[in-house]
Amino acid sequence: MELLVPEFGLVILQTIAFLLLMFLLAKFAWKPVLAAIKEREQSIDDALNKAELAKQEMARLTSQNEELMKQARADRDEILKEAKILKDSIVNEAKTSAQTEGAKLIEKARIEIENQKKAALAELKGQVSTLSLDIAERVLRSQLDDKAKQQDLVNNLLKDVELN
């Protein structure tokens, strides 16, 4: 079969052409192409990894934020509570102090009143005694004439005196 006998000239040409083609393609096509593909794959992988990391970071930050919010809320509540307690205590204190102060004032006023009353009474007593003496003097002067009348007068006067 003639078809099965390789033509020597074509073998030589094919060898030269194929080696040349392989050399040129390897140097100017395959090397840069494969390198570029590899680089791109690497960059895609990197980008995906980075995205994954960013997602995790994001989740972490979100949870952290939540934690912070929670903390802040708790703090706020605490502060409010404390403020309320403080307010209550202040109010109470004010109340008690006002009460004591009032009580003191009232006591003072009472003592004053008592004193005034005592003074007034004393003065009154003094006056009464003066008056009584006056009366007595007058009565004695007028009544000394009439014994019965004297008696009545003294009795009546004494009655009045005892009312005080």
Added chain:
Amino acid sequence: MDCSHVFEFKFKRLIVVFTLFSAFLLVSLGANAQVDTAHHAENTHEETAKEKKFDIGKFALHHISDSHSWHVIGDTYIGLPVMLYANGKLVTFNSADFNHDDDAKVVVEKNGQRFVKMHEKIYLASASANEHGQYVELDEKHHAKNARPLDLSLTKNACTLLLSVIVLLAVFLNVAKGYRKNKGKSPKGLQSWMEPIILFVRDDIAKPNLGHKYERFMPYLLTVFFFIWFNNMLGLVPFLPGGANLTGNIAVTMVLALATFFITVFNGNKYYWKHIFMPDVPWWMYIVMVPVELFGIFTKPIALMIRLFANITAGHILVLSLICLVFVFNSLYIAPVSIAFAVFIGAIELLVAFIQAFIFTILSALFIGMAVEEHH
């Protein structure tokens, strides 16, 4: 969406099957009718026997073999440069000088040397013509016995070879330029056509067979894959830039197979050679095993060579034979059938073009992988 797709696919398959069936029916009917007419003709007209009988085998073989001139159409040929190295001298002339003679009847005299062409081979011409007017001496099988110069002519195949080298360089230098231009970005244009195939060669051919050492052999595998594939496709183009049966030429497949052979042999590690010369079998088995293994080193590339050659050549012969049905039956009515068949086979050949490139490359990768494999 899915359902309509399936339906469409089934529908297409149905059309193909139906077409094939009707084509087959037509061919068998036509053949019967033709046999009848031939029989009839034989009986009645004696002169039909004198008509040159159309030899389909000769026609097909002529078309798939290499040629010194490029047949365009009808009687139009393009003369190709002939380059010969004979008796220590380089001789060049245009193949048109033979006047498209292929029976050694026209002698071209150049630089004091005389050449004739017979069956697309160039011989040193005999001093005088034989009884048929041929300037060669024939043996009993009608083969020329004359000496042959070293023929480095740019034959049809050599021109296609150059063309395919240029096309491959143009395509892949453009692709490489794309990678420089769109650095780190998505591929564009020609680049995005070729990238999936380059990745296919890398991920489905090289990596599974060669493991982590694949990078060293990528240039060879890619070159061989695209060389075979492009030339297979170019061979399917029936008119001028294509039509040559380059990858169906044994010289070409031999060089490709030899490349795989040399890469395998030169990259074979100690485990590979140990497996061949000292396999893990009882020593008395060596008598059988070593020759078998040694033989295997050579049969693998030979199988590669024959497989590619036979597949592509067979495809060309098939298409040519189907087209030739018109001439065999000598009837124009057979044309639709032969064209339908030729289109069908052509579609299959498109697939074969890819598959053969794939098979050659994956087997090369496999053989190289066996040679460089590390045993643990």
